[in-house]
Amino acid sequence: MKTSVKTEVEDPPVAETDADERAERESRLPQVLLTAAVALVVAAAAVAGWFGVAWFNAANDDSLAYSQVRDEVNRVGVAAVVTMNTLDYRKVDEGLADWEAATTGALHDEVVKGKKSSRDAIVAAESVTEATPLSSAVSELDDRAGQASILVALRVKVTVKGEEPKDKYMRLAAKLQRTEDGWKLYEIGQVPYLQPGQ
Secondary structure, three states: OOOOOOOOOOOOOOOOOHHHHHHHHHHHHHHHHHHHHHHHHHHHHHHHHHHHHHHHHHHOOHHHHHHHHHHHHHHHHHHHHHHHOOEEHHHHHHHHHHHHHHEOHHHHHHHHHOHHHHHHHHHHHOOEEEEEEEEEEEEEEEOOOOEEEEEEEEEEEEEOOOOOOEEEEEEEEEEEEEEOOEEEEEEEEEEOOOOOOO
8 A cells, every 4th residue: 555645845935026125125214214313313412412511510610710800810910010110201190090090908099199209200200111011920819808919020111311221120919909990909019039130
């Protein structure tokens, strides 16, 4: 008796046509583009958020505010020290008025009190002094108390009637007070300094 064995033969896989592949690729393309666009939006939002936080922190940083006050003190202090060492006998009243405007407290009172004698001496000597700042530094700053100290190095060109102009080098220590009209000098003095060539 013969037994017949039946074998099942699988159908060969059906090859996808070019049209089917193209259709599948085209249906995946919008998904890829959408995913990339969402990723870009998320990245942009993260970067914008980081910059926003960094800007907020910088704007509310106490050290930044302190630095700005120090820069202001340095700028105003140097200008005031230069003013106090610049005077031209041909514009003496204007120069002495600048001295008054740059000072406060006892120094201001001293400038006002000695105005006439200073004016007479400067006009008689036909004196001209012109200060140029060389360097400066804020040595102390108490922002709450409105007090500051500054060191300034100057070159002062001095011209007196009948003499050749001479350069004089000075180092000055000055103290400033915050007033309703801004920072003003209330004390100024020379720091001992050996002149070049001496």
